[in-house]
Amino acid sequence: MIIDTHAHLNFKAFDEDREEVIKKCLKANLTVINVGSNYLTSKKAVEISRKGIYASVGLHPIHVDKEVFDIERYKELALNDQVVAIGETGFDFLENIEKQKKVFSQHIELAKEVNLPLIIHCRKAHQELLDFLPQKISGVVHCFTGNLSQAKEYLNKGLFLGFTGIIFKLDLKKVIKEVSLDKILVETDCPYLGDEERNDPFFTKKVIQEIAKIKEIKKETVESMVSGNAKKLFRI
Numbered sequence: 142m143i144i145d146t147h148a149h150l151n152f153k154a155f156d157e158d159r160e161e162v163i164k165k166c167l168k169a170n171l172t173v174i175n176v177g178s179n180y181l182t183s184k185k186a187v188e189i190s191r192k193g194i195y196a197s198v199g200l201h202p203i204h205v206d207k208e209v210f211d212i213e214r215y216k217e218l219a220l221n222d223q224v225v226a227i228g229e230t231g232f233d234f235l236e237n238i239e240k241q242k243k244v245f246s247q248h249i250e251l252a253k254e255v256n257l258p259l260i261i262h263c264r265k266a267h268q269e270l271l272d273f274l275p276q277k278i279s280g281v282v283h284c285f286t287g288n289l290s291q292a293k294e295y296l297n298k299g300l301f302l303g304f305t306g307i308i309f310k311l312d313l314k315k316v317i318k319e320v321s322l323d324k325i326l327v328e329t330d331c332p333y334l335g336d337e338e339r340n341d342p343f344f345t346k347k348v349i350q351e352i353a354k355i356k357e358i359k360k361e362t363v364e365s366m367v368s369g370n371a372k373k374l375f376r377i
């Protein structure tokens with residue numbers, strides 16, 4: 142089984158054929174964690190998780206200006222059975238960083254309370270994120286785009302690194318080659334970051350293939366390892 146550990150089938154891009162896409166995935170032995178980016182998309186992720194997939198609930202840093210993180214409301218969502226993580230939360234550039242930090246702290250608090258790992262977003266703010274994170278923390282830095290030394294620092298904190306189709310666009314070969322396979326997750330961030338107009342969870346297969354190529358190992362090995370990693374982290 143492959144697990145797309147970061148998808149957004151809860152977003153509008155899938156309004157027309159969401160059910161079909163989910164069915165197609167499950168039929169192909171591909172399961173999905175749909176990640177919320179605000180209250181509404183988190184709620185949607187929980188709703189569609191009832192079809193036999195999974196959800197994460199959180200407020201994306203790009204939305205911290207538009208919505209307050211009401212911890213009680215999110216907790217209510219987080220207590221649903223199929224919710225396996227808190228997020229996405231994190232830093233998106235450094236604008237508004239104080240607010241982003243405050244909301245991130247609330248996510249950390251909630252994750253502790255409900256005993257779930259975090260799905261962390263980071264765009265162009267890796268040093269600030271590394272300085273901000275506690276010494277040990279359970280979760281994944283999703284769609285990793287940092288350098289090797291930053292990767293190692295995240296691993297030291299106990300985090301996994303998630304790789305998307307962005308590995309076909311940015312040069313992350315050195316990081317992928319060096320990072321131990323037991324710390325890697327695959328994801329799509331669909332509908333974004335694919336080579337088609339609307340990406341979908343099947344793109345994880347291409348990501349797995351590319352990781353296998355870079356690491357010079359069999360794709361079956363990558364597939365079973367990354368799936369095992371996801372099951373372990375998200376207790377699926």
Ligand SMILES: [Zn+2]
Pocket residue numbers: 147149176229330
């Ligand atoms: Zn995302």
